[in-house]
Each structure stands twice: as structure tokens, then as C-alpha cells.
Amino acid sequence: MKIRGNMKKGASIIILVLIIVVTISVFMVIATFLNNSSNMLVDSENEFKSSLVAYCDELSLYIETEKKNGKFKEKDFSVYGDELRKIIPYIKEEDMTRFAIKEGKIIYIGNDSLEEKWSKDILNSKEK
Numbered sequence: 001m002k003i004r005g006n007m008k009k010g011a012s013i014i015i016l017v018l019i020i021v022v023t024i025s026v027f028m029v030i031a032t033f034l035n036n037s038s039n040m041l042v043d044s045e046n047e048f049k050s051s052l053v054a055y056c057d058e059l060s061l062y063i064e065t066e067k068k069n070g071k072f073k074e075k076d077f078s079v080y081g082d083e084l085r086k087i088i089p090y091i092k093e094e095d096m097t098r099f100a101i102k103e104g105k106i107i108y109i110g111n112d113s114l115e116e117k118w119s120k121d122i123l124n125s126k127e128k
Contacts (some may be wrong), residue, residue: 045118051095052122056106058088063104074104 066072080100084091087101097111108119 010063045114048115048118050123051092051101052106052119055088055091055095055099058090059101059104059106062087078102079106080109 027102042125058092061098063072063074063077078101079087098108098115100107100109105106106123108116108123110116
């Protein structure tokens, strides 16, 4: 009879160890998922900001060229939508709905609060 009791204790220890291992594995998967989510947000922020900086640089070059060619007034220069492709040839399709040019400056016209904050950071640093 004692043998059966010892076997029961051994089985419960094995089950306990398995439960602990499974629990730790689940927590590790959750932690990895949360870490990847934050990394994805940082990556999208960097991509957005680098695109906006490139668009600003391209707009500056366009304005310089137009000023050299003749009568160009930044105050009267406003462009949005598909017309942006004439100014910034490599602009992404989705960015044509996010940005516009008003009075010679790029502005954010999208509705994402994070992107709006990021664009303010970049555009404010460009003005200084």
C-alpha cells in the first residue's frame, strides 16, 4: 500500500512541475507579444517621421527651383491630394490623404492623433 501512496505523491509533483512550466511559457509568450507591440509602434513612428522629413526636403527644393524660374509666391501655393505627386514624385499613396501643402508648407490633414503629434514635432523642428 505504501508503494501506491508514493506513486501518487510522485504523480502530483510531476503534474505540479508541468503546470508551473506551462504557466511560465504562457507568461513568456504574453511578454514577447507586448514587447513586439511597443517595437512596432516605435518602428511606425520612425517610418512616419523619416517620410515627413523627406517630403519637407523635397518641397523646399521645389520651392527653391520655382523661385529661381520666375514669379512664385509661397502664400498662394496650396496643393493637396493627387496634385502632391507633381511636387513630391515619390509620395506614398496613403500619404497623399495625410498631408497637404498650404501657403508653401506641409501640413498634416489626417485624423490619427499619434501621427498628428509626430508631424507637429517634425514640422516645428523644421521651422526653427
